[in-house]
Amino acid sequence: MDLMLALGSRLGLIVQLTKENSLWTTFLAVTVLVLGKCLMDAFQRKRLPPGPRAWPIFGNMFNLGPLPWSYTFLRELARKHGGLMYLRMGSIPCIVISSSSMAKEVVINHDQQFAFRPVRLFSNTLCKCKDITTSYGPNWRHLRLICTSQFFTKKRISMYEAGRTEEVHTLIKQILRKSGSREDSVVDLPFQLKYTTTNIISRMVFNKRLFVEGDECNLQEAKRYQEVISLHFRTYAVFVISDYFPSLSFITDAQGMKEKMQKVVEQIYKALDEIIDFEEHHRRRMDHANDPEADRDQDFVDLLLATPSHDGVGTLDHETIRGIVMNMLIAGTETQASTLEWAMAYLLQHPDVMKQAQAELDNVVGTQRIVQESDLEHLPYLGAVIKEVSRMQPGAPMSIYHESREKSRMAGYDLPARTRLIFNIHAINRDPCVYDRPDKFDPSRFLRPQGSSHDSFQFMTYGAGRRICPGMPLATLNMAHILAHMLHSFDWKLPGDQDPQDLDMTAKFDGLTAPKKYPLLIIPQPRLPAFLY
Numbered sequence: 349m350d351l352m353l354a355l356g357s358r359l360g361l362i363v364q365l366t367k368e369n370s371l372w373t374t375f376l377a378v379t380v381l382v383l384g385k386c387l388m389d390a391f392q393r394k395r396l397p398p399g400p401r402a403w404p405i406f407g408n409m410f411n412l413g414p415l416p417w418s419y420t421f422l423r424e425l426a427r428k429h430g431g432l433m434y435l436r437m438g439s440i441p442c443i444v445i446s447s448s449s450m451a452k453e454v455v456i457n458h459d460q461q462f463a464f465r466p467v468r469l470f471s472n473t474l475c476k477c478k479d480i481t482t483s484y485g486p487n488w489r490h491l492r493l494i495c496t497s498q499f500f501t502k503k504r505i506s507m508y509e510a511g512r513t514e515e516v517h518t519l520i521k522q523i524l525r526k527s528g529s530r531e532d533s534v535v536d537l538p539f540q541l542k543y544t545t546t547n548i549i550s551r552m553v554f555n556k557r558l559f560v561e562g563d564e565c566n567l568q569e570a571k572r573y574q575e576v577i578s579l580h581f582r583t584y585a586v587f588v589i590s591d592y593f594p595s596l597s598f599i600t601d602a603q604g605m606k607e608k609m610q611k612v613v614e615q616i617y618k619a620l621d622e623i624i625d626f627e628e629h630h631r632r633r634m635d636h637a638n639d640p641e642a643d644r645d646q647d648f649v650d651l652l653l654a655t656p657s658h659d660g661v662g663t664l665d666h667e668t669i670r671g672i673v674m675n676m677l678i679a680g681t682e683t684q685a686s687t688l689e690w691a692m693a694y695l696l697q698h699p700d701v702m703k704q705a706q707a708e709l710d711n712v713v714g715t716q717r718i719v720q721e722s723d724l725e726h727l728p729y730l731g732a733v734i735k736e737v738s739r740m741q742p743g744a745p746m747s748i749y750h751e752s753r754e755k756s757r758m759a760g761y762d763l764p765a766r767t768r769l770i771f772n773i774h775a776i777n778r779d780p781c782v783y784d785r786p787d788k789f790d791p792s793r794f795l796r797p798q799g800s801s802h803d804s805f806q807f808m809t810y811g812a813g814r815r816i817c818p819g820m821p822l823a824t825l826n827m828a829h830i831l832a833h834m835l836h837s838f839d840w841k842l843p844g845d846q847d848p849q850d851l852d853m854t855a856k857f858d859g860l861t862a863p864k865k866y867p868l869l870i871i872p873q874p875r876l877p878a879f880l881y
C-alpha cells in the first residue's frame with residue numbers, strides 16, 4: 349500500500365512537472381524526432397548511390413541549371429559521382445545512368461523492374477497513358493507487338509519505300525530551287541530537313557504529306573500540325589507541382605491544373621483529328637474490306653483501326669490511336685532532322701570525311717543515276733558516318749524517364765520504390781572506357797574490326813532493353829538514305845568566307861532533341877548532271 353501511495357505521488361509529481369514543463373517536453377520531443385529523422389536520412393543516404401548534395405525539400409532541382417535535365421551538366425556531375433548517380437527532384441528519387449558498364453547492369457539485371465514510366469499529369473490527360481511511350485503492362489506489350497510485327501518489319505518498311513524516295517527527291521529539288529541560280533544562295537538546312545522527315549512519317553502513319561510548298565489547302569493542315577506539336581511541347585514543359593511532390597496534389601487541384609490541361613488536350617485532339625481524318629479511314633476500311641491487295645496501301649492508322657484491343661474487347665479506341673500517332677510524330681521526326689543537321693555540320697568541319705563518303709557514293713552509284721535505298725548496304729563508310737554522328741549527337745540525348753514500382757537494389761545500393769531512372773545517352777555514348785578520344789568525330793572507329801563489337805550498351809542512341817526505340821530500323825535506313833542523297837547530289841560550303849572550324853557547335857536542348865543552337869545555313873553546289881535533279 350505504501351508502495352502504491354509512493355508510486356502514485358511520484359506519478360502525480362511527474363504529471364505536475366510535465367504540465368509545468370510542457371513547453372520543454374514538446375521542445376525535447378521535437379528535437380528527438382528531428383534528430384532521429386536526420387539520423388535516419390543519414391543512414392539511408394549511406395545506402396543510396398552517390399550524388400550531389402541536395403537542398404532540403406527541393407532536392408537537386410536547383411542544381412541542374414536552366415533545364416532540369418541538362419545532359420552536358422549531368423555528364424560533368426557524373427565524372428565526380430560515377431555512372432550511377434542519385435538525385436532528388438522535389439520528393440522524387442531519381443538515378444542517372446551515365447556509363448556503359450552501368451547501362452549494361454541496368455539492362456541485364458533491372459530491365460523489367462524499371463520498365464514502367466512515371467505518370468505525369470500531362471501524359472495522363474493526353475491519352476490516359478494508353479499510348480506506347482507512357483504505358484506499361486498488357487496494353488504496352490500489345491502495342492509493342494504491333495510495332496515489331498506490323499509497323500517496323502522489313503516488309504512494311506519496304507512497302508513505303510516509294511513514298512520515302514519521293515520525299516527525298518523533293519528535298520533535293522527544293523534545295524536546288526532555294527539555292528536558285530546564284531552560286532552563293534544560302535539554304536536553311538534544318539528547316540528543309542524537318543519538312544522531309546515529317547512528311548515521311550506522316551505518309552506512313554496517316555497517308556498525308558503535311559508540308560507541300562505552294563499548296564494553300566495544305567498550308568492550313570501544316571499550320572494545324574505545327575499547332576499540335578507546339579501545344580504538346582509547351583504543355584509538356586509546364587511545371588506541375590504534383591509531378592515533383594505527389595503529396596501536394598491538392599495544390600495542383602486548387603490551381604485548376606487538370607481542367608487547364610484538359611482544355612489544351614481538347615485543342616490538340618481537335619487539330620489532330622482533322623489531320624488524321626478518322627472518317628476517311630473508316631470509309632476506306634469499308635471499301636477495301638474484301639480486297640486482299642489493300643494491305644499495300646494501308647497506313648498505320650488503317651492497321652490500328654483493325655487491331656483488337658489488348659483485352660480482346662472490340663478494336664483499339666481513338667484515344668489510343670491518337671496517342672500512338674503523337675508518339676510517332678514526336679519521337680520520329682525532329683530526332684532524325686537534328687541528327688542529319690549535325691551530320692552536315694561535322695562533315696563541313698571534316699572535309700576529308702565528306703570527300704571519302706562522296707568518293708564511295710561515286711564508286712558504288714556512279715554519277716549517271718541517283719542513290720536508292722538498295723545501294724545503302726554497299727556504302728559502309730556512309731553507314732559509319734551516320735553511326736558516328738548518332739553517337740556524338742544522339743537525336744535524343746537523354747532517354748525518356750523509366751520508373752520502378754518496388755524497392756530495388758542496384759550495384760549494392762538501395763533504391764526506394766518509384767525511383768525514376770534516366771539514361772544520359774550523351775554521356776554513355778562518350779564513355780572514355782569504351783571510346784578512344786570520345787569527343788573526337790571519327791567515323792572510322794566503326795569500320796575497324798572492334799567497331800562491329802560495339803554493343804547496345806556502348807552505343808545507346810536508341811536506348812536498350814525492352815524500351816528500346818521501336819523506330820530504329822526505319823530511322824537508320826531513312827537517315828542514311830537522306831544523307832547519301834545530299835552528299836551525292838551536292839558539294840557543300842558555308843556562306844561567305846566562314847571557316848568551318850569556327851562553326852558554332854552548341855546544341856539547344858528542348859527536353860527531347862538537341863539540334864544545333866544556330867540553324868545550319870549552307871550553300872549547295874550541284875555535282876550531278878542536270879537531268880538527275
Ligand code: HEM
Nearest residue numbers: 481675676679680683684743744747748810811817819823
Ligand atoms: C534518330 C532517330 C531516333 C532516335 C535517336 C530515337 C531514340 C529513342 C530513344 C532514346 C527512346 C527512349 C528509350 C528509353 O526510354 O530508354 C525512344 C523511344 C521511342 N521511339 Fe525513338 N528514336 C528515333 C526515331 C524514332 C522513329 C522514326 C520512331 C517511329 C516512327 C520512334 C518511335 C519511338 C517510340 C514509340 C518510343 C517509345 C518506346 C517505348 O516506350 O516503349 N523513334 N527513341
